[in-house]
Amino acid sequence: MRLEKSGPNVVLLSLTLVALAAWLGLDTVSVAANRIVPGTGYRVDEVIGAGGALATALPWLALAGFAWRPARRHLLLALVLVVLMLSALPAWLALSAVTLVDAPQARLGIGAGIWGVLFLLLLALIELRTRLVLSRLLGWALLLPPLASAALCLARWLEPLALWQEYRGRSGQFLGAVGEHLLLVGVAVGASLVLGVGLALAMRRWPGVQKAGFGMLNFLQTIPSIALFGLLLAPLAWLSANVDWLSALGVSGIGWAPALLALVGYSLLPMVRNTFVALEAVNPGVIDAARGMGMSRGQVFRQVRLPLALPVILEGIRITTVQAIGLTAVAALIGAGGLGTFIFQGLGQAAMDLVLLGALPILLLALLVDALLGALTDILRPGGAE
Amino acid sequence: MSKGRRWVVPLGWLALLLVATFGMGQLEGVFRWIEADSRQVIYARADFVTLLGRHLLVVSVAAVLAILLGVGAAIAATRDWGRDFLPLVSQLASIGQTFPPVAVLALAVPVLGFGTLPIIVALLLYGLLPIVRNTLAGLEGIDPGVMEAARGMGMSGGQILRQVELPLAAPVILAGIRTSVTINIATAAIGATVGASNLGDPIISGIVNGNTAYVVQGALLIGLLAVSVDSLFSRLPLAGSR
Numbered sequence: 001m002r003l004e005k006s007g008p009n010v011v012l013l014s015l016t017l018v019a020l021a022a023w024l025g026l027d028t029v030s031v032a033a034n035r036i037v038p039g040t041g042y043r044v045d046e047v048i049g050a051g052g053a054l055a056t057a058l059p060w061l062a063l064a065g066f067a068w069r070p071a072r073r074h075l076l077l078a079l080v081l082v083v084l085m086l087s088a089l090p091a092w093l094a095l096s097a098v099t100l101v102d103a104p105q106a107r108l109g110i111g112a113g114i115w116g117v118l119f120l121l122l123l124a125l126i127e128l129r130t131r132l133v134l135s136r137l138l139g140w141a142l143l144l145p146p147l148a149s150a151a152l153c154l155a156r157w158l159e160p161l162a163l164w165q166e167y168r169g170r171s172g173q174f175l176g177a178v179g180e181h182l183l184l185v186g187v188a189v190g191a192s193l194v195l196g197v198g199l200a201l202a203m204r205r206w207p208g209v210q211k212a213g214f215g216m217l218n219f220l221q222t223i224p225s226i227a228l229f230g231l232l233l234a235p236l237a238w239l240s241a242n243v244d245w246l247s248a249l250g251v252s253g254i255g256w257a258p259a260l261l262a263l264v265g266y267s268l269l270p271m272v273r274n275t276f277v278a279l280e281a282v283n284p285g286v287i288d289a290a291r292g293m294g295m296s297r298g299q300v301f302r303q304v305r306l307p308l309a310l311p312v313i314l315e316g317i318r319i320t321t322v323q324a325i326g327l328t329a330v331a332a333l334i335g336a337g338g339l340g341t342f343i344f345q346g347l348g349q350a351a352m353d354l355v356l357l358g359a360l361p362i363l364l365l366a367l368l369v370d371a372l373l374g375a376l377t378d379i380l381r382p383g384g385a386e
Numbered sequence: 387m388s389k390g391r392r393w394v395v396p397l398g399w400l401a402l403l404l405v406a407t408f409g410m411g412q413l414e415g416v417f418r419w420i421e422a423d424s425r426q427v428i429y430a431r432a433d434f435v436t437l438l439g440r441h442l443l444v445v446s447v448a449a450v451l452a453i454l455l456g457v458g459a460a461i462a463a464t465r466d467w468g469r470d471f472l473p474l475v476s477q478l479a480s481i482g483q484t485f486p487p488v489a490v491l492a493l494a495v496p497v498l499g500f501g502t503l504p505i506i507v508a509l510l511l512y513g514l515l516p517i518v519r520n521t522l523a524g525l526e527g528i529d530p531g532v533m534e535a536a537r538g539m540g541m542s543g544g545q546i547l548r549q550v551e552l553p554l555a556a557p558v559i560l561a562g563i564r565t566s567v568t569i570n571i572a573t574a575a576i577g578a579t580v581g582a583s584n585l586g587d588p589i590i591s592g593i594v595n596g597n598t599a600y601v602v603q604g605a606l607l608i609g610l611l612a613v614s615v616d617s618l619f620s621r622l623p624l625a626g627s628r
Contacts, residue, residue, distance in 0.1 A: 224575050367481070
């Protein structure tokens with residue numbers, strides 16, 4: 001894929017043109033007089049005038065130009081330009097806040113234009129990273145300047161940003177929710193790792209367990225999370241009412257107990273499947289060689305089979321964790337806490353920025369965990385990093 | 387397994403689903419036992435047949451659109467003229483897999499408002515990803531020798547696609563569609579929190595009002611629906627067995 005082609009880079013070109021259309025045609029920001037009323041949208045030319053809007057089209061045209069002649073040097077310039085434009089988005093919000101917001105109660109919302117441009121620029125970044133064959137780490141490092149710019153703008157000028165106000169109104173609660181979310185995910189993944197490895201080992205020994213176990217776990221996986229959470233309410237409520245030590249532990253029909261049970265149930269399938277497949281897939285020749293060297297059964301397992309299977313097991317942990325982060329959000333419905341609380345509170349009050357305050361961190365958390373565990377898997381793969 | 391026997395299990399689940407949907411009212415005694423203190427023990431704001439119908443409608447509209455768009459996009463990205471988009475599309479499909487469905491649903495509401503439309507759009511977007519990913523995997527996984535032979539026989543690009551590529555990739559594509567639909571049945575239920583009325587309604591209402599009987603009714607029907615659809619998919623002639 002690293003061919004230096006003579007023709008234009010169609011992907012980058014179309015991304016750029018669509019993004020330019022979104023930037024000039026959609027509302028970039030909206031201003032509302034207070035939290036309740038819907039805001040008025042402002043396009044670029046309504047913030048800085050038609051001349052200014054035309055000037056903001058220049059970097060896009062430059063990007064299109066680079067895409068037209070995609071030599072490596074041009075693509076590098078395009079990469080720098082994309083990073084600069086990403087960093088300019090928070091500055092645009094800051095500029096809008098300064099020019100448009102005058103009343104202390106007023107709130108600045110992020111418009112469809114900015115979201116669209118952000119999404120398309122990130123796609124362009126992925127495309128350029130692939131074309132230029134940059135390492136994963138460098139790809140992530142490219143996001144630092146935009147993040148720094150966002151932090152600076154938030155601290156200095158973005159007082160009226162609605163999302164920021166929702167956060168500042170409940171910053172303690174927010175950190176608590178992140179903590180709860182991570183704790184639930186961590187305990188669920190940890191428990192399912194222990195149970196899953198045990199189950200996979202049992203399945204290797206007794207084929208009967210394998211068939212029954214996979215059948216059961218597959219069946220469980222098809223039951224929708226909200227239904228499973230709901231179905232656990234009644235039995236747990238009954239248990240906590242009738243078994244003293246369980247209620248002393250804080251187990252009840254609502255809260256962390258049904259959430260954790262359901263999370264572990266869902267997490268077991270990917271965990272067991274990957275562990276089982278990984279242990280089975282180790283080349284029998286390697287095992288023979290190890291036995292031939294005089295290793296005992298236990299040694300073969302610990303020193304040969306497990307290290308060879310580790311990347312695939314880690315893959316299972318990655319899938320499980322990402323899935324659990326999403327499911328924990330649903331668990332907020334049954335009072336388990338976590339970031340989902342903000343989503344459902346926001347939906348209940350029709351406060352969309354509160355919904356964002358819950359949904360965006362969940363999204364980022366999932367992406368972050370996916371990237372970190374993915375990188376770890378690459379490192380542990382026999383033969384080292386990519 | 388004989389031809390007729392393979393449908394026994396999915397038809398059994400389907401029959402159970404229908405019996406539960408139409409006969410929920412007859413089970414009042416059972417629910418009275420679960421929820422002895424409540425005045426009302428059968429969810430009555432809408433009848434279960436309507437709720438099931440709406441649920442199926444939303445999921446199937448989203449699924450049909452997702453299949454058309456997803457398979458179409460994956461085919462486009464594997465043709466000669468669209469190959470430039472392949473790396474981006476496949477990376478997007480794999481990154482998108484990490485997005486939790488709830489977050490996608492929640493993000494659709496600020497953009498599209500409350501109601502049925504945002505749910506269909508969110509389900510469509512989320513359902514696209516497994517379909518695109520599996521279609522790509524299926525088409526890319528075809529033995530180059532087979533393609534070479536088809537070309538050598540003088541088949542045109544369209545013929546190769548219809549008669550060689552799609553039939554060979556069908557099991558993998560079907561597995562993607564199955565994943566997509568199963569996830570969407572569950573996500574649609576969460577859609578009840580954003581104003582769509584479907585089988586999620588009794589669950590949400592039950593959780594809010596502390597009426598476990600409602601929760602059990604909704605959960606039972608959604609569970610049966612999900613299991614029926616999943617087992618139908620697993621018996622389709624082209625699907626590989628798990």
